[in-house]
Amino acid sequence: MKRFLWLLLLVPLCMQGRTFKVANATVSYDKTESPQVIRAIGDLKHDIAMVTGSAGSGASQIIVGTYGSKTIKQLIAKGVLKDKDLRGRWESYVISITNEKQPRLVIAGSDKRGTIYGIYDVSQRIGVSPWYWWADVPVAQNPDAAVECDYYASGEPSVKYRGIFINDEDWGLKPWAAKTFEKELGDIGPKTYAKVCELLLRLKANMLAPAMHSCTGAFYSHPESQQVADAYGIMITTSHCEPLLFNNAAESEWNKQRDGEWNYETNSATILKKLDDRIRDTKAFDNIYTMGLRGLHDEAMKGSTNPKDRARTLEQVFAKQREILEKYKEKKATQLPQIFVPYKETLDIYDAGLRVPDDITLVWPDDNYGYMKRVSNSREQQRSGGSGVYYHLSYCGVPHDNLWIFSTAPMLMYEELLKAYTAGADRYWLLNVGDIKPMEIETQMFMDMAYNFKQFSYDNANAYQAEWLAKVFGQQHQEAFQYILDNYYRLAWDRKPEFMGYEMEWDTPEYARLYDTDFSFETGTAQKRLVDYQNICFAYDAIEQALAPEQRPVLFEMLGYAVHSAYQMNRKFLYAQANHETGNVLYAEQCRDANRQINLLLERYNTQLGGKWNQMMSEVTPGYTALYHQMPTLTNRPTTAYRLPDNQRHPEFEHQINLGGLDVKAPFRLLTGMGTDWQVLQMGQPLDQKASGSINIPIPSLPASADSIQLCISVVPMWPVSTDRSNRLAVSIDQGKAATLENKFKEWGREWKIQILENRKDFVLTLPLDKARGQHVITLSIVDPGQIVQKITYQPVLKQ
Template identity: 60%
Template sequence: MRKLLYLLLLFPLGIQGHVFKVRHAVVNYDEKESYQVVRAIGDLKHDIATVTGSVGKGTSQIIVGTYGCKTISKLIAKGIINEQDLKGKWESYVITITNEKKPRLVIAGSDKRGTIYGIYDVSQRIGVSPWYWWADVPVKKNPEAAVECTYYASGEPTVKYRGIFINDEDWGLKPWATSNFEKELGDIGPKTYGKVCELLLRLKANMLAPAMHSCTGAFYSHPESKVVCDSFGIIITTSHCEPLLLNNAATSEWEESRDGDWNYKTNSQTILKKWDDRLAEASQYENIYTTAMRGVHDAGLRGNLPLEERVPLIAQVIKDQRQLLERHIGKKATEIPQIFVPYKETMDIYEHGLKVPDDITLVWVDDNYGYMKRVSNPEEQQRPGGAGVYYHISYLGAPHDYLWIYSTPPVLMYEELKKAYDHGADRYWLLNVGDIKPMELGIQTFMDMAWNINHFDINNVNQHQANMLGTIFGKGNYQEILDTYLRLAWSRKPEFMGWEYEWDDQAHTGLKDTEFSFIHYSEAQQRLADYQCLSDQVEKMSDGSAAFFELLQFPIQGAYQMNRKFLMAQLNHKLLAQGRKAEANWAAKQMEAAYDSIEALNHRYNELLDGKWRGMMALAPAFCALFQNKPDVTYTAGAGEQAVDITPKAYTLDGCQAIDLSKYISKSSDAKLVKGIGYDWQSIQLGEATYEVQQIDADSIDVRFDVVPFWPIYKGKSNRIAVSVDGGMPQIFENKFKEYGRSWKDQVMRNGKAGHMRFAIDKRKQQHQITFKALDPQQIVQKIIIDWGGLKTSYLGPR
């Protein structure tokens, strides 16, 4: 008997493997199951009916249950489920098919969300995409839909808390909800949040930071919203500027004429009363609480205090907040999920000596452009509260917003999130997604990484989004298309093509001609040709579905027309200066056509599916951006029009050589080729890499290169690279910058920082070796040019 039990533990009955057809299946669950799981079961029944065309009324059974319920306990006792896959696990689940005369499909979770994730996993296996509603991915009819499974145990997610922050909703989600989806409320409210929460669960996320701009009613101003989110089992969290769930950007929450100054030094009792009232309302639900405080909305701390006074003030704020939490929740503060987000000036306060209680999770931030400002140092990695990340794929702020379309490379996202994870950030990942649409590809990648970062590496992450599109639309050259699209956006996002800076000095404000040259190396012509080729490809590939347009066609064709708009305006200016008036008129007309095409694309998006997304898509003007406008062009009356040949011209490199980064001699095993990032879509992560250059008829060479503008990993580290020629004395390049400084602004706008060094060489040598060596971790070189007298001034140099 003991031997039989041992064999059952090793080879439970559910491991035999079967195919379970879901048509007509009845879903059974214990009567004591949580209401969140019961609600998800309703979705499963609906999904099965949608796919198979029938409702459950047959004899086959789907068993759904959470660890501890009677049914799951019996299945564990029979050896159908391994108890170790559920007991004490966080948000884990098992899917198996019993080895019985009438097999049953079993979905068992370690806790309520584990069970819910198992439910939606089954929905996805039978053909219901997590994006069936938000991206209109079609659900194909299949009466024979089945789950094929031996025994699947999900394991725990690699990141405990995973979610999104709806932000800068002024031009998308807010007008869409107000005038379309939730017009009876006239705001983003419970109906919208219901759809958001369902999406999050289907993506295996578990938390939401609700929309919080002043244009939107505060989350708690619509009481049903928190109830709806709770009914899905979604945790509410908040941004860096919403302490203890209070949104001071909303006048219903904080209004200066009524409440006084948002200044803890002078008005702490009023602020404490606001927090006390909010916790009385919300603490019965599952939340993660932001501690400390900033100014109103996204501004710095009020009072213009020196750093020496800010540190003790914020320490007192955190102490008072924790006392409130203990009183309302009835637990020790060390048992209540809390975060501290050192965003913008709060980072300075932290680095100046603020002692954050060790149980509070430190949530490290990127610089709003995808580059982590720092990660946990060795001492911080020992904190029991751990660490997390707050990351952006959409942003409103200086030096320029990018709210319109998705353009963050998966490789950049992976590099920065994996770096943070490897330094202890496994507790909390929050993604700023703007309006959710059209950031679907980036959201999917982020959530899949958060669920299991170990499924990814530097070699496969770049294929993730192409694989997603292939699963939805079938065979296609999605990888090639995405590689080209993201490469072009890497050197300049579509929103940045006006070459303007926001919230800046007069010299950098206003639309300007780009730095892409129509003269040197056909940079501008090649850019236009690449985009047009992409646009033509997706036009031909389109299956006519709303999903294809939303996920692929719209961002590519929108990016093409935005580039065409500004480059044609630039060409108009250049031709006019040369006295070529007829050709300048033609370029101006091309600009007008591009502008009209953008308008048409936005309109088409909004009118999809009889206006389902009406109000969602707009060229968000932010508060001072101008890229949505027509750039100035000049028409010459009576000059007529004459087309210009903008076909890229072939060129030869005389006096310089662009290094093929895929061909190098590595002297260190940690130097590696990284595809999916960089101006030519491949880069070298150092280590040490040596490049061979053939004989050069010169006494000296210039080594020109571009690095990816990462921040030092933490205080005490830097961004240094040593460059040497033929084993001689190395020169040191150090990329030092300060957030919101001129150098940093330039770097994040073009995703690169240029370096330039001159070396004497012996021109008699048949071969030269150029060596790059990282002196600090996480250094990536994305372009190298060896120049001995031929390089023309250009934005990116020869391709």
């Protein structure tokens, strides 16, 4: 009986609302705990001291342990912890408080990373943001900081492997590390990677694809970097072009004079020796292995250009790579995490019949601009290796770099990742974050989705970032944050700040030059764009001024720099356009002033906080061939020399349908947070092949003399979800003959480039009206489910 009462006293008291004050608490753990957990316990002690100002010397106790340890076994036996919440689970944890005279806080993990995530969860609950160092989020002093008593079982993460790819670091992370943070090395090295790994764990991520451009020393050229990642418990993965952890973009790894051509057909022995050496040297560490082969860095595979020949070569490569893994890892290849990324030309090879071993995870990439190119079909969903996602917030390449500031609409990110996740992409999610900064808000959202995707929905995805900022800077600002973000992303949807020069990179001279924009001073769209930007800058400034002084630089680096810089980049090009159209030198001076403001914003970013982030924004990121960062040519007389070609101009009509006012029923849905007007019509779920139906859209009154109508229907330029699907919808007027609209494009083609730079494809058509009807209607019908209509404009055609 006494034993039974003791067990009752130890039951977690979530229903009683108990709390545990962390000040002066000592942290206890078994000697058998892994070094990674013990290191994280050190962070917990540091965090408690930051918050409470106290050292762990009191009578209260925090117990930290991993499943299988003596302490955790005892707590399970006593009923403090539930075995089912830990045993056999991947990266799961429990936080609980014992019901004793002197309660104890328990942090228990199913494995080492589960325990570490539980530790950092407690840190976050007492007020330490994952971004306390990387974004300088202040830690509020609170001697009474406490953890709520609820028995919390995390469950397993939605996605097994979750992490970031540091990429295109030439103009941000590399100069910052080399000149500011890790000057003694002059490179991105172990000191920088220690901070990266801590951030990843606090975000509940578990893998890192290190920086790999030739400007940076290869990850394995600094052996301490791998040791640091292991000390934190972070797995190393690599990008699509780094087979078996080998970075051929670095001359220290592959030198053409020394090693010959990176061509498997003619130089396989040298290539395989390099891969063999790398796996031999890293066999002691946990890694995720990129399989297959591409060219040097981001180039296409060398040798035959026939996709079927390439497929046979890659199959040989797979076999040899798996032999190497088995030799050094002393496990069957089927037991090791491996990925194949059908990126760029390798997707063509895959479609040509490439046989990828069933246990290798297929990692589907987006098109570098946020649109998933493919998701697993019903056959691929049965593969034992499953599938994953490689997604971009930042990109250097055709048709234009997107490296400077964040601009991926939250709803687009959710809608596209939902597509992939629904098709089984729960094995591996890698996010290209560029330099990490200034992508903090979007990185946080992506990692939260990867960890617990089910907490997101169409109803809350667009509000997530404003809510997150409000938690950091004050709930009273949430509405203003939502206003700023909605309009910031909406304006970037129509044209990202980096795209305002309207040049296309790595293109013919006709297109690879600066042009005036498609926004018009005649119709007012240019003025409205400038006013909209100005208004969100005013809204941002009001919030910043209301914050405590220590919070202002934090908000600036996470939001203010991007908002103000986007405005000034638009000022620069729109006033240059006004100067070209009128020859007015006052507009030229406005353009120059905008450029000065851009440089002042850079200076503020690099000098605030004592210069902590100096060189992280070393310049407006130019990429390799971009021109948008340069000053446009100005004039003292009107000129059409910079007028945008007609094939890049929008064919909109005078009248517009209000999509937001439609009475929508399933399978149709209105989504807020995408499109030129920030509300779009989704025509069924993309993977619901049975979705069908139509929606009737009343047309406001037309002149009696009109006998037909011209329509411009703008759709979101997504990719078909599989090779047997397309991007089609049908439209008719007054129940007449339907016209099928199909957005069929080829990657790297002119049509695709224009669409991706503008987030739209416009269909223009003329259809007859039924003169006998009083109320005319547009009918949109599902052909390929998931199409998204973002704008409908029209004009009547009068009878001649």
